[in-house]
Amino acid sequence: MKKVKELFNGKAKTVYSTEDKDKLILLFRNDTSAFDGEKIEQLDRKGMVNNRFNAFIMEKLSEAGVPTHHERILSDQESLVKCLEMLPIECVVRNIASGSLVRRLGIEDGLELNPPTFEFFLKNDELHDPMINDYHIISFNWASQDEIDKMKSLTFKVNKVLQKLFLDAGMLLVDYKLEFGRFNGQLYLGDEFTPDGCRLWDVETRKKLDKDRFRQGLGGVVEAYEEVAHRLGVELS
Numbered sequence: 001m002k003k004v005k006e007l008f009n010g011k012a013k014t015v016y017s018t019e020d021k022d023k024l025i026l027l028f029r030n031d032t033s034a035f036d037g038e039k040i041e042q043l044d045r046k047g048m049v050n051n052r053f054n055a056f057i058m059e060k061l062s063e064a065g066v067p068t069h070h071e072r073i074l075s076d077q078e079s080l081v082k083c084l085e086m087l088p089i090e091c092v093v094r095n096i097a098s099g100s101l102v103r104r105l106g107i108e109d110g111l112e113l114n115p116p117t118f119e120f121f122l123k124n125d126e127l128h129d130p131m132i133n134d135y136h137i138i139s140f141n142w143a144s145q146d147e148i149d150k151m152k153s154l155t156f157k158v159n160k161v162l163q164k165l166f167l168d169a170g171m172l173l174v175d176y177k178l179e180f181g182r183f184n185g186q187l188y189l190g191d192e193f194t195p196d197g198c199r200l201w202d203v204e205t206r207k208k209l210d211k212d213r214f215r216q217g218l219g220g221v222v223e224a225y226e227e228v229a230h231r232l233g234v235e236l237s
């Protein structure tokens, strides 16, 4: 499958159309951004690591019954996916308090959340992705009630599968963000699941193995992503 036209150039991925109107190609670039694109750097190998890591996770989720847009890897940095009509919503599940939850509610960083909590955010960089609730989604017609229910149940299903996957490899899945879209009237998991969009801590030392290393200038960003991939048995080039 060949790239036909660039449709969208995001912060870390570029999206291309293909000869098949139902399929897109995602190019995972080395660009790494934080703070709504204020901090941007090129990190060698990150595109390849994230592409291969994302494919591994999407395949695990698909095997567990989560419908995903992922079709197959095409090259080191490219994957073929279904062309979804994306909802402008981010779904976040948190197992441990960190990041914006700590800043917003004054909660202690590292506090275990039992049960885990769920948040919706509007995908809008200019507005800094504000937090929204179910009523906003219905009033502004961003998704239906049925889609809201599906986003919640699928995001928690992902939690069940991935918490175990990571824990078995010595890591805590602290939190993560998912995005969904429509295809033939059904909801599918879109976008990506990589250490760019989740928090992962070593279970013993609580060492950060995710994009917080970049946000906080801790260094060793790609090395940490490669360690996560290695622990899970993801094959890298």
Ligand code: CDP
Pocket (backbone or CB within 6 Å): 090, 092, 098, 099, 100, 101, 129, 175, 176, 177, 196, 197, 198, 199, 211
């Ligand atoms: O990233 P930040 O601390 O500002 O926000 P958060 O609400 O604590 O993020 C929760 C989780 O969602 C983290 O794992 C983020 O990496 C991820 N996230 C993301 O991937 N993209 C966003 N636009 C916002 C959050």
